[in-house]
Amino acid sequence: MTFPAANYARRRDQVRKLLRSRNLDAFLVTAEKNVSWLTGFTGDSTWLVITADSDCLLSDSRFATQIEEECAGVPARIRDASMKMLELLQECLSAFQPERCGFEGHSLTFETAQALQSLPIVDQWTPVNWEIEQFRSVKDREEIAEIREAVRIAERGLAFFKSILSPDLTEQELSAELEHGLRRFGATGCSFPSIIGVGDRAALPHYRPGDRKISEAPFVLLDWGARLPSGYCSDLTRTMWTGKTPAGKGDRTFEKVYKTVLHAQLSAISLIAPGISCREVDAAARQVIQKAGYGQYFGHGLGHGIGLDVHELPRFSQLSDAVLKPGMVVTVEPGIYLPGWGGVRIEDDVLVTRNGCEVLSSCPKGWDSVTVNC
């Protein structure tokens, strides 16, 4: 259990309120991180049934002790290897006799959803999609403290990364060193496989570290994050100049692209406040990039929520109807990617406050700090 039991009980009460508003007798929670958020359980393969006045975890014997330790006060039913999950669910629902039961259609597979329909005990299964993720998008005080800590550890990771950067190290070697460093600083590991791209590899927004050496090009992009034992994540990106000639003189394109991305990011951040739509924030960055003539080279959304998942609600994109609320924690990460040349992305983690926002990450990103000696 990461947080006080009362936090988890409060969250399950949010689901009970949802039951009432949707006229449901029970809700089957199957998305791993939703189960985690509602109970404190950090394992997998475990479902949660919530009714008007009870909760029940459904799991198997691998997790029996872990549930006892992590989920004080949440009743659990445990199956052994000879029993299927759906049989256990049937057994559990028999006790509640719900007529209308909600399920998570956005995370449950079509196959399992079909199997649910065949359980004799429930009259009607209703998909209730993304609702718990909506709850999760607004963080409580304890969660914000965890994300702050995940940012702090990631920033220690960056300092370590810069300290060991040298011409002969490959992207892969640096990736291994960075994760090892993050663990030494208290993370369980990276919150996702780090993206480390030298030169033209930086033009691949989802690149995985390969055998390029730092010396093969004058700049490197690092997109990394730390995950705490509690499961909470950070997600940051910096693009660094490692060339022998000074940044601007070594590559005029780099200077123009870098300053455009930074301008785009700061413009977007300056808009972030409760009541602002995610589409507007995305547009603020996109306009700066379009105006500089790079519109077609920014192909992804501007950012996303972070928490137990490294990609959560809300999403900053041209298609998003979401509106910012106090307690949301989001990334702001515009990028410009020129195929064959390389790319620049700058990403920070931002907390929406009552009046505006607070940038949780503080590692330098100004043009004057872009050079790393190595």
Add this chain to the structure above:
Amino acid sequence: MTFPAANYARRRDQVRKLLRSRNLDAFLVTAEKNVSWLTGFTGDSTWLVITADSDCLLSDSRFATQIEEECAGVPARIRDASMKMLELLQECLSAFQPERCGFEGHSLTFETAQALQSLPIVDQWTPVNWEIEQFRSVKDREEIAEIREAVRIAERGLAFFKSILSPDLTEQELSAELEHGLRRFGATGCSFPSIIGVGDRAALPHYRPGDRKISEAPFVLLDWGARLPSGYCSDLTRTMWTGKTPAGKGDRTFEKVYKTVLHAQLSAISLIAPGISCREVDAAARQVIQKAGYGQYFGHGLGHGIGLDVHELPRFSQLSDAVLKPGMVVTVEPGIYLPGWGGVRIEDDVLVTRNGCEVLSSCPKGWDSVTVNC
């Protein structure tokens, strides 16, 4: 591209054969590892449409260059941030005009499956579940070579782990050191988060490393594996005696449990051959454990296939109807878990051959090699 383009083309032809046998005009592949297995693409968020005479990858601009590099000869359609995946699919299918289209109901969410039904272009969407996973369960020569290499690197990892084992190290510290070592030996990382459990923590089959020190109990369980850049995995477990008194004298229960698990594992392995059912293999191990009086303390299945996923088909369990075929690679991992005392699990990776099987892993597991000095 990991393997010759011909390997991937041959696999896509297996799917075309499936199309004919199911009377389908097209098949939409959405499971990440299935797309990978059929094209060589190692990224995510990408779908594949296969028809009688064509293939088409559907992705977004983040992956455009990666697809060009990894999937030579597979046509691709790329969307930008303003277009949804379903719109791109619609556009792609418009070119093929399929009446009946298969989809992966075991991996696609209920929500997305419902959205497919609303696409005007297809008359009938048919769930086709676990078929590509069935194909994947039988490995070709190149895949077996990759898994051999993943086993070899994992075993180098074990030698390294033993070499640094010392009383003051915690489970978490050892976990970080092990992954760092595996990367040094050529892995991209662990194939799953290592399970390192000291003493009673070894009774939790899905435990995650905590702050227990090696010196806090006389034995430690290590379940680990390596993932290669190609994506192929190994998965092994050893339980080691680290106590000051010799293994048998220090804890008689440990000796009895260890020897029972080893006997169970060897009994199961000796059965493995083409034509044998997975249920029989599971039963062989289970009977040994039951006979020794520990039946209720072996709550999970005996093992599973490994490949691009660390858990693949087939599954060894009391419920499995699967039958072994040459080219399958499976784990055999019986365990006995006594709550409050601890557990023992021994796991090897086994290739089903034409006449029987070959144990791919060779790190010692006999009672005489159970002690590690530290």
